[in-house]
Amino acid sequence: MPDVFMLAAILLLATLGVALMRAVRGPGRIDRIMAAQLVGTGGVGVALVLGAARNAPAMLDAALIGTLLASVAVSAYVRGRTVGQPETGGPGRADEAGRSE
Amino acid sequence: MTWLDYAVIVLLFTGVFFYAAGSLGLVRFPDASSRLHALTKADNVGLGLVALATALHWGSPAIAAKIFAVWLFAIMAAGMTAQLLARTAKDDDEARDPP
Amino acid sequence: MDLPVLDHLFALTGALLVGLGLCGFIVLRHPLRQLLAVNVVGAGIFLILGGLGRGGSGTDPFPQALVITGIVVAVALTAFGAAMILRVAAEPAPENRQAGEDAGETR
Amino acid sequence: MTAAFDILLCVMILGTAGAALFLRDPLAAIVFLIVLGNLLGLAWLTLDAVNVALAEIAIGAGVTGVLLILARARLVALGDNVVCEPMPLWARLGAIALCAGFTAVLSCVVLSITPDSGLTARIEALMPRIGIENPVTGVLLAFRAYDTLLETFVLLGALVAVWSLGPDTAWPHPPAALRIFDPGLRSVAGAFGRVLLPMALVMAAYLVWAGSDLPGGAFQAGTVFAGGLLLAAIGGAIGLPRADSPALRLVLVLGPLVFLMIGLAGAVLGRFLLFPDGTAKMLIVTIEYALAASIAVTLALLVAGSPATPDKQD
Numbered sequence: 001m002p003d004v005f006m007l008a009a010i011l012l013l014a015t016l017g018v019a020l021m022r023a024v025r026g027p028g029r030i031d032r033i034m035a036a037q038l039v040g041t042g043g044v045g046v047a048l049v050l051g052a053a054r055n056a057p058a059m060l061d062a063a064l065i066g067t068l069l070a071s072v073a074v075s076a077y078v079r080g081r082t083v084g085q086p087e088t089g090g091p092g093r094a095d096e097a098g099r100s101e
Numbered sequence: 102m103t104w105l106d107y108a109v110i111v112l113l114f115t116g117v118f119f120y121a122a123g124s125l126g127l128v129r130f131p132d133a134s135s136r137l138h139a140l141t142k143a144d145n146v147g148l149g150l151v152a153l154a155t156a157l158h159w160g161s162p163a164i165a166a167k168i169f170a171v172w173l174f175a176i177m178a179a180g181m182t183a184q185l186l187a188r189t190a191k192d193d194d195e196a197r198d199p200p
Numbered sequence: 201m202d203l204p205v206l207d208h209l210f211a212l213t214g215a216l217l218v219g220l221g222l223c224g225f226i227v228l229r230h231p232l233r234q235l236l237a238v239n240v241v242g243a244g245i246f247l248i249l250g251g252l253g254r255g256g257s258g259t260d261p262f263p264q265a266l267v268i269t270g271i272v273v274a275v276a277l278t279a280f281g282a283a284m285i286l287r288v289a290a291e292p293a294p295e296n297r298q299a300g301e302d303a304g305e306t307r
Numbered sequence: 308m309t310a311a312f313d314i315l316l317c318v319m320i321l322g323t324a325g326a327a328l329f330l331r332d333p334l335a336a337i338v339f340l341i342v343l344g345n346l347l348g349l350a351w352l353t354l355d356a357v358n359v360a361l362a363e364i365a366i367g368a369g370v371t372g373v374l375l376i377l378a379r380a381r382l383v384a385l386g387d388n389v390v391c392e393p394m395p396l397w398a399r400l401g402a403i404a405l406c407a408g409f410t411a412v413l414s415c416v417v418l419s420i421t422p423d424s425g426l427t428a429r430i431e432a433l434m435p436r437i438g439i440e441n442p443v444t445g446v447l448l449a450f451r452a453y454d455t456l457l458e459t460f461v462l463l464g465a466l467v468a469v470w471s472l473g474p475d476t477a478w479p480h481p482p483a484a485l486r487i488f489d490p491g492l493r494s495v496a497g498a499f500g501r502v503l504l505p506m507a508l509v510m511a512a513y514l515v516w517a518g519s520d521l522p523g524g525a526f527q528a529g530t531v532f533a534g535g536l537l538l539a540a541i542g543g544a545i546g547l548p549r550a551d552s553p554a555l556r557l558v559l560v561l562g563p564l565v566f567l568m569i570g571l572a573g574a575v576l577g578r579f580l581l582f583p584d585g586t587a588k589m590l591i592v593t594i595e596y597a598l599a600a601s602i603a604v605t606l607a608l609l610v611a612g613s614p615a616t617p618d619k620q621d
Binding site: 030033070 | 106109110113114116117120121123124125127128133136137140144145147148151152154155158159164167168170171172174175178179181182185186189190
């Protein structure tokens with residue numbers, strides 16, 4: 001049984017590697033953030049599977065922390081792209097300057 | 102190997118399949134909105150199935166409750182981030198149109 | 201698979217991370233990128249500590265404790281570095297200003 | 308099977324680190340640093356160092372990412388006028404060669420050391436004397452308590468240093484607000500932040516409580532709660548305090564102060580940081596709860612940055 005779980009963990013990790021290709025290629029910022037999000041949830045999956053393979057219930061806490069904080073980076077990104085703009089709508093300077101890259 | 106083990110294996114690899122589908126969607130789909138669609142759905146089904154498989158494997162109600170909490174948080178976070186990112190993607194699309 | 205190098209796998213990965221980070225720290229010129237590079241070096245050092253503490257009876261708790269405090273101190277100092285970069289950028293002193301159009305590039 | 312997993316993980320760690328350093332888009336680089344944090348968390352799990360994995364995941368996913376993404380956004384908003392002249396090619400090649408040589412030497416040194424469990428057995432033998440079962444917590448708060456005490460001072464010192472970087476007109480106003488400006492986005496993030504903050508608090512309390520016998524502890528708990536605080540602040544569910552608020556100051560020094568008082572009480576009884584027999588566990592848990600609160604608030608404020616002049620709230 002541990003081997004089955006390890007196989008699943010390997011496949012999950014390979015899946016994350018594929019998703020990272022999107023983060024490398026972009027093209028948009030949002031694609032990279034999405035890929036990071038996927039690696040976050042994927043990492044939680046790997047932690048669950050590893051915990052089952054090793055018979056280590058404590059690894060569930062790592063999965064729990066991973067899910068709790070998975071969304072923090074996304075909200076920081078959404079907050080960051082509106083830095084330096086007034087309270088009402090529209091994409092801000094931060095985004096405009098960044099798009100030239 | 103009991104029937105439970107087989108159930109665990111089937112659930113586990115179905116979950117891995119959904120993860121793979123989500124990743125493929127992220128890589129292959131043409132624009133940000135459809136990628137977001139692939140990501141937020143396939144991914145959480147995948148996590149849900151993997152969580153169910155591990156919960157069955159542990160076979161303890163306390164641990165199952167913790168795994169359920171993991172999945173619940175993941176669903177909630179996915180809902181929030183999907184909204185944020187979708188609105189952001191929309192803004193980006195509008196900003197890209199010539200004024 | 202019983203290669204001897206497998207015992208050292210994580211420690212070696214850590215050593216490579218230190219090398220990569222060091223190289224990035226020297227070659228990359230933007231201070232924010234250098235901050236990232238310092239973080240990579242730190243991660244490598246932590247992996248060396250952890251990887252070398254892993255023997256037959258589990259991982260040595262002593263380096264684990266060191267690494268935990270190290271992670272927290274690293275993030276605190278990263279925050280300090282970021283604050284310093286922002287302060288330098290906010291300073292209107294002429295020597296920090298680059299005349300011309302390539303402002304807005306973060307490289 | 309395990310070996311294949313480890314190798315794949317290490318390859319991915321190295322690839323991610325390379326991407327974090329050498330991708331041209333700075334946001335992509337930061338994203339890869341976040342991913343690196345997640346993968347390192349998995350590496351610590353496979354090393355059976357769950358204590359470290361908890362801290363790494365909470366810091367990597369929750370705090371460093373926010374810190375760097377915000378720092379970059381603020382830098383771009385300032386016009387990003389930091390001078391950085393590119394190095395000439397020969398210097399670059401030389402640096403790469405030098406680093407390759409250094410890496411080779413370091414790898415040889417690493418290979419010459421046989422991994423072993425080091426002090427595990429001796430620490431295990433000492434654990435019954437302090438009545439807790441998590442050896443990492445034992446090292447942090449009993450055997451090497453002095454280090455941990457000083458480390459909490461370092462954290463506090465870093466916050467003081469960040470605060471001192473604010474412009475003169477800004478003191479003692481709060482740091483620039485973290486909340487999202489767009490009302491629609493803010494309502495989404497705020498609703499989630501209001502749900503998540505209490506959950507992060509529960510999780511942090513659980514981690515301290517579990518930390519005496521299972522993996523967990525003050526540092527992990529503090530970073531998890533810091534992540535919750537940041538998310539709530541970004542959603543506008545909580546505001547940022549003024550730097551001279553007495554309540555804030557009290558929370559910031561609570562951990563180090565409780566630690567120091569208990570240490571001094573030990574000094575009265577014979578030795579600095581002596582935990583009398585039978586009370587060690589109670590004292591350690593007390594210190595840990597106070598420390599977790601201080602660490603959480605300190606980390607969240609470190610991410611928020613220097614005080615900002617009120618009319619330039621971005």
